[in-house]
Amino acid sequence: MPGRETDTGWDRSCEVTARLHALIGQPQVSDAYVRFRLDLLAAQRAARSALAGTVLAPRGSERLPAPLPLAPSDVPFPIGVLAILLEAIRDSAARHGQKTAALQRLSAGVATHPEQLQALAAAAAFEPDLVALESLAREWGVLVDALLFVGRALAAPCVAEAVRARAANGGARTREAPAHRCPACGSAPSVARLRRADGRRVLTCGLCGSEWEAVRLACACCGTLEQSRLGVLRLGDAGPRWVETCDGCKGYIKTVDERRLPEGEVVLPIVEESATLHLDLLAEREGYIRRVPYVMPG
Numbered sequence: 284m285p286g287r288e289t290d291t292g293w294d295r296s297c298e299v300t301a302r303l304h305a306l307i308g309q310p311q312v313s314d315a316y317v318r319f320r321l322d323l324l325a326a327q328r329a330a331r332s333a334l335a336g337t338v339l340a341p342r343g344s345e346r347l348p349a350p351l352p353l354a355p356s357d358v359p360f361p362i363g364v365l366a367i368l369l370e371a372i373r374d375s376a377a378r379h380g381q382k383t384a385a386l387q388r389l390s391a392g393v394a395t396h397p398e399q400l401q402a403l404a405a406a407a408a409f410e411p412d413l414v415a416l417e418s419l420a421r422e423w424g425v426l427v428d429a430l431l432f433v434g435r436a437l438a439a440p441c442v443a444e445a446v447r448a449r450a451a452n453g454g455a456r457t458r459e460a461p462a463h464r465c466p467a468c469g470s471a472p473s474v475a476r477l478r479r480a481d482g483r484r485v486l487t488c489g490l491c492g493s494e495w496e497a498v499r500l501a502c503a504c505c506g507t508l509e510q511s512r513l514g515v516l517r518l519g520d521a522g523p524r525w526v527e528t529c530d531g532c533k534g535y536i537k538t539v540d541e542r543r544l545p546e547g548e549v550v551l552p553i554v555e556e557s558a559t560l561h562l563d564l565l566a567e568r569e570g571y572i573r574r575v576p577y578v579m580p581g
């Protein structure tokens with residue numbers, strides 16, 4: 284089902300939902316995963332609605348908008364919102380046949396120490412704090428990768444709402460950010476596309492959804508420009524989708540060339556993410572490592 288340019292957030296959110304539904308039953312797509320992402324999306328949208336308007340409140344005597352990219356201390360992670368989201372993730376995973384023992388342990392752990400939910404979201408968001416995540420993973424008996432996904436999925440509505448509120452607040456103070464990091468929140472990109480209009484490379488932040496133009500021949504994970512370290516993995520020659528790899532950091536990023544898509548079809552990162560798990564498997568089989576999953580609510 285081809286997408287189309289839309290004018291409003293509402294139209295876009297309906298289109299995202301419709302295109303995710305349209306993936307169900309397609310070859311190479313995991314129906315259970317798509318259904319899980321649909322549930323997660325609904326829960327994250329509800330969390331964003333609950334957060335809207337609350338993160339604009341100035342904290343303490345700080346009246347100036349925070350400089351961009353936002354730092355972890357600029358984003359509130361309300362425990363109540365995180366707890367509802369975690370419950371939704373756990374219940375959806377159970378409904379769609381995932382093993383949930385680890386999620387149950389996580390839920391039970393944070394029920395007695397709710398402040399650990401904030402610690403999890405903060406450790407998984409932005410540039411993940413792997414030492415903190417490993418410590419939480421040991422405590423709850425959960426794999427670090429699973430914790431990274433859950434923590435970023437919890438954090439994403441909070442970061443996205445803080446970025447939106449920050450943009451509405453105006454101001455131009457900026458911190459130094461490398462070209463391969465999100466200018467709004469400093470996270471690594473999760474998806475790349477070559478823009479239909481001019482073929483330029485556009486990276487999408489998997490945490491807040493911001494997009495930015497980036498150098499075409501550079502690693503999206505570590506930023507190296509050393510061409511001998513950069514490679515491409517494809518399943519076929521003519522397809523619009525492939526994986527770009529880096530032997531310097533062993534990172535990779537999924538890439539879609541809009542110019543090879545049907546006229547009018549718009550790239551929606553969450554749809555790309557859900558439809559191309561086979562590309563992640565291809566990269567992992569070759570020894571590359573996914574740095575951060577796409578968890579943006581939309």
Ligand SMILES: [Zn+2]
Nearest residue numbers: 465468488491
């Ligand atoms: Zn971002």
Ligand SMILES: [Zn+2]
Nearest residue numbers: 502505529532
């Ligand atoms: Zn690299």
